[in-house]
Structure formats: C-alpha cells, structure tokens
Amino acid sequence: MTDAPSLPIRILVAKAGLDGHDRGAKVVAAALRDAGFEVIYTGLRQTPEMIVDAALQEDVDAIGVSLHSGAHMTLFPQIIELLKARGGEQILLTGGGIIPADDARKLQEMGVGSLFGPGTPLAELVEYIRTEVAARRERGNSTASP
Amino acid sequence: MTLAAEIRQGDRRALARGLTLVENGDPAAAALLADVGTASRAHRIGITGPPGAGKSTLVSALTALWRGDDRSVGVLAVDPSSPFTGGALLGDRVRMLTHSGDEGVFIRSLASRGALGGLSAAIYDAADLLDAAGFDPVLVETVGVGQGEVEICRVADTTVVVLAPGAGDVVQGMKAGLVEAADVLVVNQADREGADALVAALRSAAELRDAPAPPILETTATTGAGVDELRQLLDARVGDAEGESLRARRLERAHARLRAAVDRARAHRYWAAREDALARAAEAVAAGDTTPAAAVRDLLEGDA
The missing domain is CATH 1.10.196 (Regulator of G-protein Signalling 4; domain 1)
Structure with a gap:
C-alpha cells in the first residue's frame, strides 16, 4: 500500500453496432480489470446515445468501443459529437475493430483517440489508456474551476 | 452556480x-x-442477496414500475473490487438497459474499493447526492453476498433480501445473517422448480425467531410477475402505518453513520502522527521482543 496508485481509471466498454457477439469486448474488459481499471461493461448493440448517456452518468475517464460492423465512420463521429454537446469532451474515446488506417486517421482528426486492430497486445492498449488518461486528468486539474 | x-x-x-x-x-x-443540504426525503431501499439471485433484473423491473408513476429513480449498484489489482468489472447496467436515455433514471456503478459488507465506503454520501438531486426512491444494490454481510441495513430505510430457488444449502447458512436483516424477503425466479419449497423453508426459519416475520414475496423479475406487489409493499412502508419504524431506522442509520465517520477520521489522524512508532512496535513484535498486547498498550498510552 506504500506506493498506492492514483485513483483507479474508470472506463466504459461497449459493443456498438448490430453484430451479435461480444467475446472480444469481454476479453478486453477482463484485461482492463486485471490492469486495475474499473470497467463498466454495458453489453451488446449499444447506440451512440446509450454509450454517451452511460459514460456521463458513470463519469468515466475513457470509453472503449468494440466495433466490427463496418459502421465505424458513422458511429465514432456520432459519439464524439454527443460527448462534445453534453459536456463530456474530456473523455477519451478509443476502441478496436477492423478499421483501415485511412479511416482511423480521419477519425483521429475528429477527436477520436488511437484505434486498435485485431491481435493488438492487450498490454499496449492498457499502456495507451493509462498515458492518455493521465494527460487528460492533468489538463483537467489545471483548467478546473472550483 | x-x-x-x-x-x-x-x-x-x-x-x-x-x-x-x-x-x-x-x-x-x-x-x-x-x-447540498441535509433533508433526507427519498426512500432508500437496499437490495441484497447472493450472486445470481436476480438483483439487477429486479431493480430494473421495479424501476420501470416507479417510472410508470412518474417517479424519478436513482440506482447505486456496487460490484466487488479485486483485492489484488484494485480493478473491478461493473456489469449491472447490462440488466438495466431499458432505462437508457430516460432522464428520470440515474444509474451509477460503484466498485467496493476494499469496503466490507458488499458496499462501498462512499455509499451513504452517494445516496445523499441522489436524494438531493430529487431521486426517490434511491435503490442500493449490493455486491452478491453470502452470510452475515448485513451492512446494507445501516444504509437503507428498507432492506430487501433477494433469494432464488436451487440454493437450498446456501439458504441454510444464511438464515442467521441475511435473512434476519430483511425487512422484506423476496424469492425471485419463482417460476423455477423449488420456489415453493424455498418459501416454506424461509417461513419456518422466520417462525423460529423471536421477532415479527418479514413478509415473503415471490417474483419473476424477467416477466414482471409479482413485482408490482413488491413495489406496493415498499411504497406502503413510507405511508403512515410504517412511518414510525422508518423513523426509528433513520435514527439508527444516523448513529451508525456518524460513528463510522468519526472512527475513520480519528484513525486517519491517529496513525498519521504515529507512523514511526507503529513501524518500531511492529519490528519489536515481529522479532519477538515484545508481545502484541504490550505494544498496543504502549501505542495507546497517553491517548484519550
């Protein structure tokens, strides 16, 4: 307990789109839990509205969306827009699926974080979220008004 | 603002x-x-019971009924933190998705973060905030618990213990703790075999006690059967008839809460000033130079 870590990272893990299996999302959720994150798991077929609604109630640091339906160019921008409109712009939006590099670049220009393809080592994902959330918390603290 | x-x-x-x-x-x-203020207006209802009894599904079904009456419902759902990594998988929302997007429902998942009794140390304060925001009732769903984890009684105005058939031995063990903690006993998954036997077992266990038996209800949360009866029974507790016992419960709750808060604050201050003394005493005890009892006496010396 002497080197108690800072507050646990809270992350919402959701499966978006209409395809009906969430094994991948569950594997990621378990890996993030084992890395010491508090993972709010919301299950299958989540719409952008449902994802953002839950993320704001849970006051998460990050959202991880698993998406294999090919609808990434619609769903990710919708989530980003809703987050901005409802005061959640500091929340990191990341995720995974089969997303062409060109699309990933366009999404990042819109404010989406890094996206991870199948077979990415989970440790890489954990490290990315840790670093990114730490930076965002730092920025939040320096601009927060009491 | x-x-x-x-x-x-x-x-x-x-x-x-x-x-x-x-x-x-x-x-x-x-x-x-x-x-944020002190007014305690909301009916605080604790939902507890073993894992898999259907607590989240029942919370969701109750919430739907209260929404039908246009009441706003706050839900605090606690899941366990790993004692090893501190991580937690909070999955109760999966069973409550029908309320997504409803402005009259607020659901928050809490990790237990090392607190005992199937709750989180912040649960009193979290319930206060939901209360202040106008949610009534406020439902607190505990970690799936086994025997004797009855902390929920000290947080809730009303404690609902949810059980499911097919766990006969479990219930044997739980009679002492959980079942005594119940203001209302619910046998959920009542469409499954063994439900009537479970009700009978609970009834006979309750008769052995020297206290009024809590009501026992059967529900099937997945279809909604029996849930409205439960809702009506819970609402009746805040009516005039039960108002007195609710006031007594709130007084008890205030006692427990203040005592716990003072204990926490004192312990924090006490140890902050004695880290070195503790380290020295621990070394002496581990080396066999002194007994734990003598070390405790020395540590407490001069402390009021």
Missing part, C-alpha cells in the same frame, strides 16, 4: 461529478455534502 446548487437543480453531469468526488474521498467532497 456551485456544484451543490447544480445538483439540487437536477443537473445530471453535476451529479455525476459530485458522485466521483465522494467516491474518491476528494477534499472537496465534505464541502459539497455540507452545501
């Missing part, structure tokens, strides 16, 4: 931030709680 004022006006983002402050034990939390 202050965060407290925003919460009282029902700003959901402010409420979410306030919940994070109390959950993290942030220094700003004490001021927020003082600001």
Whole structure:
C-alpha cells in the first residue's frame, strides 16, 4: 500500500453496432480489470446515445468501443459529437475493430483517440489508456474551476 | 452556480461529478455534502442477496414500475473490487438497459474499493447526492453476498433480501445473517422448480425467531410477475402505518453513520502522527521482543 496508485481509471466498454457477439469486448474488459481499471461493461448493440448517456452518468475517464460492423465512420463521429454537446469532451474515446488506417486517421482528426486492430497486445492498449488518461486528468486539474 | 446548487437543480453531469468526488474521498467532497443540504426525503431501499439471485433484473423491473408513476429513480449498484489489482468489472447496467436515455433514471456503478459488507465506503454520501438531486426512491444494490454481510441495513430505510430457488444449502447458512436483516424477503425466479419449497423453508426459519416475520414475496423479475406487489409493499412502508419504524431506522442509520465517520477520521489522524512508532512496535513484535498486547498498550498510552 506504500506506493498506492492514483485513483483507479474508470472506463466504459461497449459493443456498438448490430453484430451479435461480444467475446472480444469481454476479453478486453477482463484485461482492463486485471490492469486495475474499473470497467463498466454495458453489453451488446449499444447506440451512440446509450454509450454517451452511460459514460456521463458513470463519469468515466475513457470509453472503449468494440466495433466490427463496418459502421465505424458513422458511429465514432456520432459519439464524439454527443460527448462534445453534453459536456463530456474530456473523455477519451478509443476502441478496436477492423478499421483501415485511412479511416482511423480521419477519425483521429475528429477527436477520436488511437484505434486498435485485431491481435493488438492487450498490454499496449492498457499502456495507451493509462498515458492518455493521465494527460487528460492533468489538463483537467489545471483548467478546473472550483 | 456551485456544484451543490447544480445538483439540487437536477443537473445530471453535476451529479455525476459530485458522485466521483465522494467516491474518491476528494477534499472537496465534505464541502459539497455540507452545501447540498441535509433533508433526507427519498426512500432508500437496499437490495441484497447472493450472486445470481436476480438483483439487477429486479431493480430494473421495479424501476420501470416507479417510472410508470412518474417517479424519478436513482440506482447505486456496487460490484466487488479485486483485492489484488484494485480493478473491478461493473456489469449491472447490462440488466438495466431499458432505462437508457430516460432522464428520470440515474444509474451509477460503484466498485467496493476494499469496503466490507458488499458496499462501498462512499455509499451513504452517494445516496445523499441522489436524494438531493430529487431521486426517490434511491435503490442500493449490493455486491452478491453470502452470510452475515448485513451492512446494507445501516444504509437503507428498507432492506430487501433477494433469494432464488436451487440454493437450498446456501439458504441454510444464511438464515442467521441475511435473512434476519430483511425487512422484506423476496424469492425471485419463482417460476423455477423449488420456489415453493424455498418459501416454506424461509417461513419456518422466520417462525423460529423471536421477532415479527418479514413478509415473503415471490417474483419473476424477467416477466414482471409479482413485482408490482413488491413495489406496493415498499411504497406502503413510507405511508403512515410504517412511518414510525422508518423513523426509528433513520435514527439508527444516523448513529451508525456518524460513528463510522468519526472512527475513520480519528484513525486517519491517529496513525498519521504515529507512523514511526507503529513501524518500531511492529519490528519489536515481529522479532519477538515484545508481545502484541504490550505494544498496543504502549501505542495507546497517553491517548484519550
């Protein structure tokens, strides 16, 4: 307990789109839990509205969306827009699926974080979220008004 | 506008931030709680029972009925933190998705973060914030518990213990703790075999006690069967007939809460000033140079 870590990272893990299996999302959720994150798991077929609604109630640091339906160019921008409109712009939006590099670049220009393809080592994902959330918390603290 | 004022006006983002402050034990939390006011208006209902009994599904079904009456419902759902990594998988929302997007429902998942009794240390304060934001009732769903974890009684006005058939031996063991803690006993999954036998077993266990038996209800949360009866019974407890026992419960709750808060604050201050003394005493005890009892006496010496 002497080197108690800072507050646990809270992350919402959701499966978006209409395809009906969430094994991948569950594997990621378990890996993030084992890395010491508090993972709010919301299950299958989540719409952008449902994802953002839950993320704001849970006051998460990050959202991880698993998406294999090919609808990434619609769903990710919708989530980003809703987050901005409802005061959640500091929340990191990341995720995974089969997303062409060109699309990933366009999404990042819109404010989406890094996206991870199948077979990415989970440790890489954990490290990315840790670093990114730490930076965002730092920025939040320096601009927060009491 | 202050965060407290925003919460009282029902700003959901402010409420979410306030919940994070109390959950993290942030220094700003004490001021927020003082600001937000003391009125305890909401009926606080604890939902507890073993894993897999259907607590989340029942919470969701009850919430739907209260929404039908146009009442706003707050839900605090606690899941266990790993004692090894501190991580937690909070999955109760999966069973409550029908309420997504409903402004009259606010669901927050809390990790137990090392607290005992199937709750989170922040649970009192979190319930206060939901109360201040106008949610009534406030439902607190505990970690799936086994025997004797009855902390929920000290948080809730009304404790509902949810059981399911097919766990006969479990119930044997639980008679002593959980079942005594119940203001209402629910046998959920009542469409499954063994439900009637479970009700009979609970009834005979209750008869052995020297206290009035709690009502026993059967529900099937997945279809909604029996849930309205449960809702009516819970609502009746805040009516005139049960008002007296509810007031007594609130007094008890205030006692327990203040004692726990003072204990925590004192322990924190006490140890902050004695880290070195503790380290020395621990070395002496581990080396066999002194007994634990003597070390405790020395540590407490001069402490009022």
